[in-house]
Amino acid sequence: MTDDLLARHRAVLPSWMPLYYAEPIELVAGSGRRVTDARGRSYLDFFGGVLTNMIGYDIPEIREAVERQLRTGIVHSSTLYLIRQQVELAEKVARLSGIPDARVFFTNSGTEANEAALLASTNHRRSHQILAVRNSYHGRSYAAMGATGNRSWSASALNPLQVAWLHSGERLRGLLSRLDPADQVDAAVEDLREVLATQTAGDVACLIAEPIQGVGGFVHGPDGLFAAWKKELDAHGILLISDEVQTGWGRTGEHFWGYQAHGVTPDLLTFAKGIGNGFALAGVVGRAEIMESVPAISFSTFGGNPVSTAAGNAVLDYLLDHDLQANAARTGAILADGLRAAVGGLDCVAEVRGKGLMLGVEFVHPGGVEPDATLTARVFEACRAGGLLVGKGGLYGNVLRMGPPLTLTEDEAREGLAILVDAIRASAAAPEAAA
């Protein structure tokens, strides 16, 4: 029983690991874009386990690739031995990364991928000073958390890095928010120059940035911002790390990587979440001369293991064979256009934003930009009651986040859109009843 499981969960797991919903659910089955909970209720899933089930649930090509590996009897060998699946996946990722003469290092999580990127770049530059962006999220280790600009996710002040903070692409609040895109880019570069001149001691190692801030509520700066930043960074020899943990693999519809919207290639990029379609798989890819700046043995016991990389190869093949990037653009447009038309004009909706199948709706108190986390929570619960799973996020917990599997069909996009629109309208019109 779910209720019993909830009590057992609370008795044995730490409270800082949150559960969604007033009545948390246990997902016991999944197929395509649908999941079923322990009470037998079925949901269309627009969050995919935080963007991890990128292809969908129980996809035969991926299941069979994993089963083939299991049948060999080798679930794990360690990276001390050659792993065919690892090498094949590294070749594909290196080719797709757009980074010349690339090297790939596989890890088990986005956090470890960012750690590895920070290790290589701080060693390469012989400096532990870095730049990060306000409202960012990069993971839960000391360094990744130290580069995270979101109070709700910063559980410790201990930090191996010295971090200076840049303004984000935030459009609703903050110093750069009321500018048009070109002026915002200019102001962001001005900010970067000022931060370098006033908050660092020179010789900064890198800037780590998400093309679209995931946990931050799908906030992003104008296209071209990374290129403008990089021009200034290059003048100082500072490296650019693009954290593509949420934006990678075609999710934004318009490009394969989020960085490509900016007309620039980063020195390193990190990936995780969707590449294993649920199996623990992540990594960093970067220019060889930077990746080789690790002057000691460094390996990850489970990173690049045969089962995860078998899944990763099947995921990448499926993604490319079915051109899921184009599908993300097509189905994402149905959702974004539909949401803007149906609820974009409501006083409580400050913004419908994002790209492809990475879409957010930000809720505020009417007449201003004061965040309305209570209304967001009501909409969130109303979606579940209507049979749709979505995510929540943003600095103030007032953003609904949608990141469905990239295999979403047009019919499913319309079905989810209708549930979303009903939930938002009902919650905005009659908050207590909708709760």
Ligand SMILES: Cc1ncc(COP(=O)(O)O)c(C=O)c1O
């Ligand atoms: C942009 C970004 N970077 C890094 C991470 C950390 O990844 P993981 O939770 O796999 O360690 C996340 C997780 O949400 C993320 O969204």
